[in-house]
Amino acid sequence: MVQDVLSQSEEKMKKAVAAIKSEFAGVRTGRASAFLFDRINVDYYGTKTLLKQMASISTPEAQLAIIQPWDKSAIGAIEKAIMMSDLGVNPSNDGNVVRVPFPPLSEERRKDFVKLVKKMAEEGKVGVRNVRHEARDDLKDLEDEKMISEDDRKRAEKKVDELTEKYVKEIDALLHHKEKEIMEV
Secondary structure (H helix, E strand, O other): OHHHHHHHHHHHHHHHHHHHHHHHHOOOOOOOOHHHHOOOEEEEOOEEEEHHHOEEEEEEEOOEEEEEEOOHHHHHHHHHHHHHOOOOOOOEEOOOOEEEEOOOOOHHHHHHHHHHHHHHHHHHHHHHHHHHHHHHHHHHHHHHOOOOOHHHHHHHHHHHHHHHHHHHHHHHHHHHHHHHHHHOO
């Protein structure tokens, strides 16, 4: 019983960290990356479709992304979706592909991105702490139902706290790495 609570908690904490990694990948660092386009939805024949599901995305240069749609008639919609996104870029198309140049980031814009990733990291930490809270509640319920002793609950809570600390530190490490990457000129 206790082991189930601990393993479920750790699994949820891992998912919170994975979500943060995924969100961080979508934050611009001054270099073009296919991950930047992961969250962009295109209005494709009246249906919201993820850009990565309707085109191949390549980054032949550090400051340029090329998007080649499988359906050439979608080029206008793709270009519009990229313009409307929060990437802050101006795509252009030649009828076959959409070119997305990434201008170098200004110091002010870099600081804005750092604030954004700090906010994302804090949300991830809150998620991990919420998992800890749920696990503690589950353990308390097990104790109340006389399925485990008070000592077992306290030992398990200590393990949950250790897991929480481990995954919060992991998020902090990811944040530190991403901050460094964003501020790098």
